[in-house]
Amino acid sequence: MARSLSPRRKLITTLSAWTVALIIFFPVLWMILTSFKTEPSAVAMPPQFLSADWTLENYVEVWARSDYPRFFWNSVVISVGSTLLGLAFAIPAAWAMAFVPGKKTKDLLMWMLSTKMMPAVAVMIPLYLLFLKLGLIDTKIGLVMALMLMNLPIIIWMLYTYFKEIPGEILEAARMDGAGLWNEIIHVLTPMALPGIASTMLLNIILAWNEAFWTIVLTTTKAAPLSAFIASFSAPQGLFYAKLSAASAMAILPILILGWFSQKQLVRGLTFGAVK
């Protein structure tokens, strides 16, 4: 609803909008600035902005001392793996619900969403014991499965809303031409559904990357991703601000950049198409 404003009002709204945005963003900015300071400079009072001692030492040290590459790799495997596995389950389900809807389709979708309402802590112990019995504790495959199941309802919902917008007439036309079910899926549907599948994938990688309950509860060392790495790092309070900031920046930057590219899809995706 872009409207014309008087120059003075325009200046005031621009200034206040920028002020508000910078305040919201400021903690991230301050964290990045702190990560380039020496430890004494990071905790100096009053806080140092331009006069700080700048250094790259923190990144070097976090990288060398903390096995960061392994945590990073675990995060990549777990978030991408759980998303791909989730898509394998969700694509056929969402396809069927969008194109062959039955009387119970809406109830089924609602039930799927309601499984997400179950507080994770409530089922923590049985799941932990179950994972222990199955030998899945501290394994990447275990976390891939847990996060896949956790995000499956969201993946199905998102795909469903994207598939819903593909006109059914096109499928009928393909069917008239004698295309079989698989031909229909591969040659007609997939090209039209790809953008939706891509944004669903992106968003779920972000959600899985940032998940910080099961990744902490179900891992110890071998399979621990960056969320567990940070949770363990923040223990020595106040002593290593610069290193904490550097480690935090390294944990969030990949996903922050990915997130900036997918912010438009985020609205559609996480509101299940209800807000456009």
Place this chain on the structure above:
Amino acid sequence: MSTQSSRLAARLMVAPSVAVLLIWMIVPLAMTLYYSFRLYRLISPERTGWTGFTNYVWFFQSPEFWLAMGNTLALVGGVLAITVVLGLLIALLIDQPVKGQGILRILVIAPFFVMPPVAASILENLFMHPQNGLFAAIAMGFGAQPILFLQDYPMLSVIGIVSWEWLPFSTLILLTALQSLSSEQLEAAEMDGASAFNRFRFIILPHATRAITVVILIQTIFLLGIFGEIFTTTQGGPGSASTTLPYMIFKQAIAAKDIGRAAAGGIIAVILANIVAYFLMRGIGRHLDA
């Protein structure tokens, strides 16, 4: 277009997802239910047996439980109120024809992509810390005593941290909703002499209602399970001042090592979540395109 065979195919395609979700829901739930009626402490594993409703009675008689219920309510309600009200105001502001709207969106959305342990430890250490935090520096700059956030206002601190994480989400969704509002309608209202407040009350707010309800639904799903932020900052303390229901269950399981009690708490949490879910789905579910 649904023939008999395509219906069967559709059922087969939905079946795997339904099956795994059903297992994922029912198996842990059944185990939790079983443990909730058992005596099962990791400190004395040799003492086992059925205990009836003892674990549940302990929960309802524990003063901490009612405190935790209040804290959970305060957390969900507080964060919802802050993010919806501020989110709407910020969305209204950014929606104006301002310079650099694209960059503004990027700045505002950033906190949403910060994982909970990072958000919590950064805000706790770099900002709220009474000696080295930025807030303390600001307070001392004005000659005031630094506020002991986590000690004196633990619940408000947690609400603040979680609100910072979720503000971008509500802002972005409400902004998207506002942008689909036609400017002609607003201009016509303005010409007819409608005040800014009335334009907001009778045109903008009704238009955003659907988006607001969706924000409430999605956020409640995530807020009911908030854990990482408390775990990294206050650990539920001081005392039980910032213990929510999920965190109380966690403490029973990990600190007290009482699996039976933790399981009973889990069942209580599931029942409460289902009550909330029922009302949310009934009230808001119709807004979702299904």
